Amino acid sequence: MRICLVSAEIAPFAKMGGLGDVSAALGKYLAKNGHDVRLVMPFYDTIDAPELNIRPVARARRILLKMGDKTYELDFFKTQLPGANADVYLVGCPPLYERGAVYTTDGDEHLRFAVLTRAAIELCKRLNWAPDIFHANDWHTALLPIYIKTIYGYDKIFQKSKTVLTLHNIGYQGIFPAETVNDLSLSAFYFWFDSQDLYRGKVNFLKNGIRHAHKITTVSPTYAREIQTETYGAGLEKLLRQRANDLLGILNGVDYQEWNPETDVFIPFHYSIKNLSGKKKNKEALLKKAGLSTRWLQQPMVSMISRLVEQKGIDLLMGAMEGLLRRFEFSLVVLGSGAIRYEQFFFSLQERFPERVKFFRGYDYALSHLIEAGADIFLMPSLYEPCGLNQIYSLKYGTVPVVRKTGGLADTVTLYDWQKQTGDGFVFEHYNTESFTWAVEYALTTFEHKTAWRKIMINGMKKDFSWEKQIKEYEKLYENLMQANDED
């Protein structure tokens, strides 16, 4: 299949969050399965050019793109997705993308990404390459389905192209004043946009993308259901319910080349299901790194690695952690940064329990691997979680997750059952201190039963959330869309 994937972020060129990782992984694993996949993103000035062998595309130079009353000159560049047989095209447009940042709060943010969206389509024309699938991601490129059906509606080359829009985070929708539609060169196609929004003086990129994409995906099956409800829908629930037949949740995969305790280059001791002894040695290394006494080696070590924002359920820790530390013998290691009040909470917890609590403030990729390898229990009590990666890493590392039953957490972690000896974590349902406390207590008390604990660890370590597996779901989706094409 020919797949054109358009995204504001593609790792390692640009990565602000999960979007960058998932875009790159989709490209990599689709290419691995033999598809002709080409990725398109902006040529931000934050991209480190020299080492990446970025070269101009002769057939796509000095392209003039008219957007409303402005005209932009585009120069396309090409490079390779590391470790994959897939081309990444970078849209060069210095006035838009040379701002020292991937995202801005500038007045033309809508244009930066509308230009990207159209640029991807223009590029395909210049290359005389007809994608079977255009795959757009989040609000930035959500207008792709509209452009394909309007301005490019009569282009023969795109007659059979289908569009997929993936929702990585519906918290960001790209909402701008209604006049913006003129900047997009879509003023002749007002009726393609949500009329009530326009009446209220705004235009919502993501919403309009959801209205017109052939298929919509999000990053876990549970989240796909949740966003159709008022609690999780961020105002889009009604529309998402209307499009429920075309909405599909596909769990993100993880890269087990990077996250595997048998081969991890960031941890001092490797271990596996067959030989778990390295885990305790990693715990000792982590205790030392955290400046905590190794007398905590025999007690459970609880951990967390997270952006410190409301979404991640830090408020539950604020309500529960002190009481838990007073009632149970365990150590706590936290890595993260974010909202000041959450950082202050962890600093003050560390002050009150200096011999048992360590807060690493900041972002540290290597340390995040050591924590996954050394800790016994991993906390992820999110308020909402489209997919979540850390709980999946934790399963692989035998670091038993304590999660709230929401989004991707509900799809990846199963509550341990004493009777049946099944399950791989501790799952609670209601977002309150009592439920969270119950789950942590359950984990801490189970830890004392060595045989049961070992079983839980191994159950989790056996699970497979590899991209090799998940990519098949996307292939199936594309194939179904193309079949629909043949039947047209």
Ligand code: ADP
């Ligand atoms: P989200 O994308 O909402 O932040 P995910 O669990 O999907 O949550 O992904 C977060 C990723 O960022 C994980 O790979 C996690 O290990 C990493 N991460 C988050 N905070 C830190 C940190 N302070 N240091 C290192 N890695 C971090």
